[in-house]
Amino acid sequence: GAGVSQSPSxxxxxxxxxxxxxxxPISGHTALYWYRQSLGQGLEFLIYFQGNxxxxxxxxxxxxxxxxxxxxxxSTLTIQRTQQEDSAVYLCASSSRADGNTIYFGEGSWLTVx
Amino acid sequence: LAKTTxxxxxDSYEGQEVNITxxxxxxATNDYITWYQQFxxxxxxxxxxxxxxxxxxxxxxxxxxxxxKSSTLSLPRVSLSDTAVYYCLATTSGTYxxxxxxGTRLKVLA
Numbered sequence: 171g172a173g174v175s176q177s178p179s180x181x182x183x184x185x186x187x188x189x190x191x192x193x194x195p196i197s198g199h200t201a202l203y204w205y206r207q208s209l210g211q212g213l214e215f216l217i218y219f220q221g222n223x224x225x226x227x228x229x230x231x232x233x234x235x236x237x238x239x240x241x242x243x244x245s246t247l248t249i250q251r252t253q254q255e256d257s258a259v260y261l262c263a264s265s266s267r268a269d270g271n272t273i274y275f276g277e278g279s280w281l282t283v284x
Numbered sequence: 285l286a287k288t289t290x291x292x293x294x295d296s297y298e299g300q301e302v303n304i305t306x307x308x309x310x311x312a313t314n315d316y317i318t319w320y321q322q323f324x325x326x327x328x329x330x331x332x333x334x335x336x337x338x339x340x341x342x343x344x345x346x347x348x349x350x351x352x353k354s355s356t357l358s359l360p361r362v363s364l365s366d367t368a369v370y371y372c373l374a375t376t377s378g379t380y381x382x383x384x385x386x387g388t389r390l391k392v393l394a
Contacts, residue, residue: 174327201380213328213371213384226381261327270316271375273382275327 172196174276176262182282183252191247191279195264202245203263203273204237213261219245252283288372293389302359304388306372309353315374317348317355322369322387331370332357359390367392 175194183189195202204216215229219239230236234252239245249256259278265271289307296302308317316335320328332339334346334355345358359366371387 203380203382205384212386215381215383218380218382220380229381263327265380270333271380272318272330272333273320273328273373273375274330275320277327 174262174264174274176260176276176279178279179277180280180282182284185254185283186251188248188250189252189281191249191260191262191281193245193247193262193264193276195243195245195262196266196274199264199266199274200242201265201267201271202239203265204245204247205261205263206231206258207261207278208258216247216260249281252281254283257281257283287383288374288385290370290372290385290388292386293391295391295393296362297393298363299361302362302366302390302392304357304359304370304372304390305354306357306385307354308372308374311352311374312376314376315352316376317346317352318373318375319344319346319357320371320373320384322371328371333375362390362392364392364394366390 177192202219206214217237221242222239234250237247259280261278263273263275265273318333319331321331322328332344332346336348339346347356369387369389371384
């Protein structure tokens with residue numbers, strides 16, 4: 171696609187429920203990133219993928235968070251048993267070595283846990 | 285990975301030139317410097333990228349001195365719509381764990 175696409179754009183869920191956030195990167199971008207941004211705060215790195223592999227998962231806040239990427243394209247970030255502190259915007263980005271690894275972001279998925 | 289440091293906030297008036305400096309003392313030889321702009325409720329947007337000396341595009345200029353331990357984003361004649369948070373980031377082709385700093389919150393006043 172023309173840009174990084176994320177869905178849903180907004181999600182309200184009840185505490186304790188599981189949520190899945192989807193990211194469709196720019197076509198041909200091999201690297202994919204997930205960040206989290208709480209209201210008024212900076213960008214918190216969560217995880218990156220090179221192809222389908224996530225070499226470093228240390229940025230994930232807890233074991234309730236997981237992410238996968240299939241076919242070197244779409245990625246899903248899953249949050250299990252959501253808590254109120256999970257409320258934030260989850261930003262996905264992608265990059266390509268051919269473009270100097272410039273990161274291009276999507277518009278984010280706004281998650282509210284009530 | 286190079287850690288970046290920026291001022292937390294800056295105020296400016298419309299029509300002025302704004303310079304935002306980022307420190308990256310431990311920048312690696314292969315690192316590029318990339319600046320992003322973020323408006324409220326939107327994802328960060330790429331502004332400019334450079335390796336050394338000066339880079340200019342239709343939006344901004346980026347100055348990187350010879351030692352590359354800092355860089356300065358220059359926004360000419362800012363307008364109210366330039367009010368945003370600006371992030372600098374050191375990126376290296378081949379590594380992907382990019383940690384953003386706190387960013388600089390620029391407020392442009394009428």
